[in-house]
Amino acid sequence: MRLPFFGPPPAPAFARFDARDARAAAAIHAEGFARSWSAVEIEALAVDPAVFGDAAREGRPGGPLLAFVLSRAAADEAEILTIAVASSARGRGIGKALLARHTARLAASGVRALFLEVEETNAAARALYARTGFAEVGRRGAYYAKPDGTRADALILRRAL
Ligand SMILES: CC(C)(COP(=O)(O)OP(=O)(O)OC[C@H]1O[C@@H](n2cnc3c(N)ncnc32)[C@H](O)[C@@H]1OP(=O)(O)O)[C@@H](O)C(=O)NCCC(=O)NCCS
DSSP states (O other): OOOTTSSSOOOOOEOOOGGHHHHHHHHHHHHHHHSSOHHHHHHHHOOTTTTEEEEEESSSSTSEEEEEEEEEEEEEEEEEEEEEOGGTTTTTSHHHHHHHHHHHHHHHTTOOOOEEEEETTTTHHHHHHHHTTTTTEEEEEEEOOOOOOOOOHHHHHHEEE
């Protein structure tokens, strides 16, 4: 018999982001960003027809939200608006698997180039994007104001789909 509190966590289940997840998504977003988005802001994005959203849940469809990604598409280009994994679920490959699923769906809908902006000092996000084929195409100097009063550059990354 396997006790429920031992062993690896169940593999995540992936599905489209649902506006009803906005509150859970806002909590995950607040764990990942100093300037967090409210549930109302996330819900507004989720119902925007130009916005594509994907989600990872614990174990099964309908399980608790672990991660989400939102992108806005225009013609054959799209921009990742945000991606966040719950802090308790990071480092398990969920961000990479979610991004793979998301980029496949964008490509299937005709998107040919995907852009995003990342803080230069965000090592985890830069590792994720380096592993998934994004390359630097621009930089905005001192773009982010950090909580400690310093500023960090924003990198613009692009990936062909
Ligand atoms: C960035 C983020 C989405 C990554 O999600 P994750 O599920 O922890 O990432 P994964 O486990 O899928 O790791 C993907 C790759 O990045 C690497 N990586 C992840 N975290 C890392 C870290 N802190 N330092 C170095 N490399 C890291 C992994 O080793 C993996 O590489 P591999 O495929 O060669 O093994 C997550 O850390 C997060 O939500 N951060 C807060 C929000 C954020 O910064 N979003 C991005 C804004 S642009």
